Amino acid sequence: MDIRDIARLAGYSVGTVSRVLNDHPGVSDRARERVLEVVREMGYEPNANARHLKMRGRASFAIMVKGMQNMLFNDIIEKAEGLFAAADEEARIHFVDEDADEVARAIHLDRIRHPKGFLFLGGDPNNFRAGFEQISVPCVLLTNTAEEWGLRGLSSFSTNDAEAAGCVIDYLWECGHRRIGIIGGDREVSEVSSHRLDGVVCAFERHGATFDAERCYEPCRFSMGDGYHAAMRLLERADDLTAVFAFGDVIALGVQRAISDRGFRVPADISLVGFDGVDVSQYSVPRLTTVRQDAGLLARKGVEALLAAVRDGGAEGVHESVPFRLLRRESVLSLRPAATAGAKGGERS
Amino acid sequence: MDIRDIARLAGYSVGTVSRVLNDHPGVSDRARERVLEVVREMGYEPNANARHLKMRGRASFAIMVKGMQNMLFNDIIEKAEGLFAAADEEARIHFVDEDADEVARAIHLDRIRHPKGFLFLGGDPNNFRAGFEQISVPCVLLTNTAEEWGLRGLSSFSTNDAEAAGCVIDYLWECGHRRIGIIGGDREVSEVSSHRLDGVVCAFERHGATFDAERCYEPCRFSMGDGYHAAMRLLERADDLTAVFAFGDVIALGVQRAISDRGFRVPADISLVGFDGVDVSQYSVPRLTTVRQDAGLLARKGVEALLAAVRDGGAEGVHESVPFRLLRRESVLSLRPAATAGAKGGERS
């Protein structure tokens, strides 16, 4: 069943059928109706390979997702897919391993599949610096800022990680916490972690204190298992902590388990804060205090920018941060009785 | 940069270049080396659209995933992707909404993309009965059994849901629980839920009791939020339950939160069992007792069957169940002091 069959059955040429199928002008109503009738009857759908071959290949968009376990990315994917669909665009999802090279994968895809553009969910600056210029189509990066990567034509939308991390420290400080441990991605590898750590360090300085990274910072990958083991190491080394800030909700879940396994309770003995604001954070017991990244807005800005860049021909590259929110829930204990009331129910604000 | 450029640069015809690229016999070593040299130098990669057009379209496999929030499916996808890659096959992931028609989507893809085969993660028998025969390529279904759907050419690999659910009830029974609530998918819509419920009912009968579905069964979708609300309804209606069995770990997480919000503790006041055995279940506090489905084996069997069906030309369709394991962890309290020891640390076995 190909376009020639339809043409024959409809009594028109393949050119006319093609024009009908593509909603091109210059077709009589009679022809249009007749062709559509046959198409419907036969359940015909054009071969996408042939179509894209002819139309110079640029078929769909590619979403490059770093890691399969990142629940925030799942939320973003879900929204982005809907947005692409609404714009009548196909989007194909490619998961790449957390420590694989997402840019190399994209270069390869660019060559063999000719996507219209790439939406990156997470990315390693080293990979981008090494290969980005080899990508021939518009690219947008989400959750990382590429502002300082010096790459022409790459846009990025992200949460201001340093500021958000600073807010967490401010909040903990306000609750009377001074001995705070940090568990997050390796700053050599994970740039968001590096920014968040900067925010922590600055916040400490703001409060006239110094963050002792040597003792109170423990790096790990973004998974529950890694969070668990990192917390075990941290709690072993620094047994006087009153609070732990994990650079991801999934990490925080592992940390919570570790705290519990060492015989402590959250938040009675140790307070805990996460990052991302994924669904599970509000169902854990206790509900996890965390920084909510706005997955919906991130997805929308990213998809719109990508669509615009494709339409207008690769733009300059913009870098924007989207608002975040500190969700004050139940996993942080105020050490200052007077402040207790203020620390509760804050999510409503 | 197309195959003609390579041919010109290498000093051979496009036919020879194509043969080299496809590892066909009948090419001199000299030609092969020369062509590969140019290919490498130019970073050339053949246009997949053209290739597939010529090769009659069948390009890659399609993985149809029902719902984006199912963590078990995530595990299976991850394994399956690796397996396809190892077999040098491409696999494209399509997420379809939990209540959208995955078979209709597949029919559409079948027509426009001509995949080699479909791997379904989850599926609604109604959709399959309505449209399955319109799919022209081999299909394998995972996590549901299609044994009784009467569909020629569809294979399925799954956990024996009824048996597994029965084991859960047996275990709770053994721990002294009699007033057990069930929270799971709507049996009209979710066949796995219906099977699990059958298992529950049978197990009650085995123990000389009757399961009162009217009072003790509350349906919901497979998400934490739905689990939470369903549990609220159930606990409201049946306030004497000593245990709740949720038909999915994500549901169980919501249930745990609901139990806690009603002022009860798990397992001291109410015991809780999940289903699936996803990562998060072992990090929750308390660690969740659950049925572990073997995502790795499911993925392996599914991919192998699909590959074989494509190779040998659509086979008959086999239906196999894969072993499961009841992971006895911390969320179930034994009501019979003597049995306490046996109920703990069971995961090790």
Add this chain to the structure above:
DNA sequence: CTGAAAGCGCTTACAG
């Protein structure tokens, strides 16, 4: 072993 040529299923100037 190699090349010239047909053809995969479409789209799109170009005529009429």
Add this chain to the structure above:
DNA sequence: CTGAAAGCGCTTACAG
């Protein structure tokens, strides 16, 4: 408004 024809970038009989 419609049709005949060229061409998208490949693969693969068919000759030689």
